[in-house]
Amino acid sequence: MTAPHRPHAGGLAADVGSIVGGRRLRRNRRTDWSRRLVREVSLTVDDLIWPLFLTEGEGVAEDVPSMPGVQRFSVDGVVRQAEEAAKLGIPAVALFPNTDPSLRDDTGSEALNPDNLICRACRAITREGLPIGIITDVALDPYTSHGHDGLMQGEDILNDETVEQLVRQALLQADAGADVIAPSDMMDGRIGAIRSALDRSGHGDVQVMAYAAKYASAFYGPFRDAVGTNTTLVGDKRTYQMDPANSDEALREVELDLEEGADMVMIKPGMPYLDIIRRVKDTFLMPTYAYQVSGEYAMICAAGQNGWIDRDRAMMESLIAFKRAGTDGILTYFAPEVARRLAKAV
Ligand SMILES: NCc1[nH]cc(CCC(=O)O)c1CC(=O)O
Numbered sequence: 172m173t174a175p176h177r178p179h180a181g182g183l184a185a186d187v188g189s190i191v192g193g194r195r196l197r198r199n200r201r202t203d204w205s206r207r208l209v210r211e212v213s214l215t216v217d218d219l220i221w222p223l224f225l226t227e228g229e230g231v232a233e234d235v236p237s238m239p240g241v242q243r244f245s246v247d248g249v250v251r252q253a254e255e256a257a258k259l260g261i262p263a264v265a266l267f268p269n270t271d272p273s274l275r276d277d278t279g280s281e282a283l284n285p286d287n288l289i290c291r292a293c294r295a296i297t298r299e300g301l302p303i304g305i306i307t308d309v310a311l312d313p314y315t316s317h318g319h320d321g322l323m324q325g326e327d328i329l330n331d332e333t334v335e336q337l338v339r340q341a342l343l344q345a346d347a348g349a350d351v352i353a354p355s356d357m358m359d360g361r362i363g364a365i366r367s368a369l370d371r372s373g374h375g376d377v378q379v380m381a382y383a384a385k386y387a388s389a390f391y392g393p394f395r396d397a398v399g400t401n402t403t404l405v406g407d408k409r410t411y412q413m414d415p416a417n418s419d420e421a422l423r424e425v426e427l428d429l430e431e432g433a434d435m436v437m438i439k440p441g442m443p444y445l446d447i448i449r450r451v452k453d454t455f456l457m458p459t460y461a462y463q464v465s466g467e468y469a470m471i472c473a474a475g476q477n478g479w480i481d482r483d484r485a486m487m488e489s490l491i492a493f494k495r496a497g498t499d500g501i502l503t504y505f506a507p508e509v510a511r512r513l514a515k516a517v
């Protein structure tokens with residue numbers, strides 16, 4: 172063992188004019204135990220939500236090329252992933268379907284099929300009785316031939332007509348065993364409509380996690396590969412997803428979703444929007460989540476693969492940054508890996 176380096180030893184200090192009243196912030200950083208003692212936030216397995224992709228078939232596990240280490244699973248495989256998540260102590264999984272192209276149509280009618288991929292997966296996971304929450308995505312994009320989250324008329328995305336369909340989609344998911352309904356569509360008024368429909372149909376205990384401030388972002392690219400909307404999407408989502416230039420507007424979006432009955436709110440994407448997370452948390456003091464989206468995941472993996480950054484350290488640093496910004500939890504594709512790491516560290 173070499174003696175620890177002592178940056179403050181020696182007699183030079185008195186000459187350093189910029190040291191105010193002997194205050195040296197490096198003192199607390201010298202040793203590992205001290206760094207742990209002064210640490211302000213921590214990341215635990217309780218902070219993790221694992222997004223999982225579904226596909227048809229049996230025994231299927233196919234790679235998503237733009238998301239190294241991420242696969243789409245058939246329902247049987249997703250059940251095994253959920254078991255693994257439960258074993259690791261991850262509180263919840265979030266399910267996203269890659270709908271067979273032949274089932275996608277103008278109105279996204281497959282979203283209303285009680286035997287669609289999502290509903291079958293909810294039932295199969297629920298049957299296992301795992302101590303884990305099932306979060307389902309409410310939006311039409313994996314089901315429409317045009318890849319939009321809502322119904323289209325000409326160039327327009329219809330709001331209220333879409334909301335009606337989202338309500339029916341949400342009820343089917345709740346019937347199938349979803350614990351948390353997570354509308355990601357950004358239509359106005361959908362949280363209130365879904366909340367009251369759930370309450371009226373005996374699903375008063377089903378929680379709602381609103382994708383409240385969801386931005387029209389370039390960082391969703393790999394996700395669209397994963398669910399097959401990269402080829403279907405016509406145009407962009409800027410008439411319903413938020414403008415990345417806006418911050419006050421995010422507070423208005425969150426305020427409305429909370430008034431309409433959201434139990435939890437989400438900001439998405441994550442890392443470029445840490446300022447939004449902090450404002451939302453400070454303003455509303457509600458359970459606040461961030462989605463570290465597919466593009467963020469892909470960037471960290473790609474730079475890591477090139478040897479340009481240390482992938483594992485970047486992964487951990489990105490997640491602690493979410494905690495520092497005020498999130499109560501993070502949807503992240505790194506979830507199982509991080510859970511394993513955290514378990515080893517104790
Ligand atoms: N309703 C669609 C939806 N739900 C979650 C994501 C993105 C998640 C990610 O990039 O990891 C998207 C993409 C989009 O709006 O096109």
Ligand SMILES: [Mg+2]
Pocket residue numbers: 357358359360383424427428
């Ligand atoms: Mg809104």
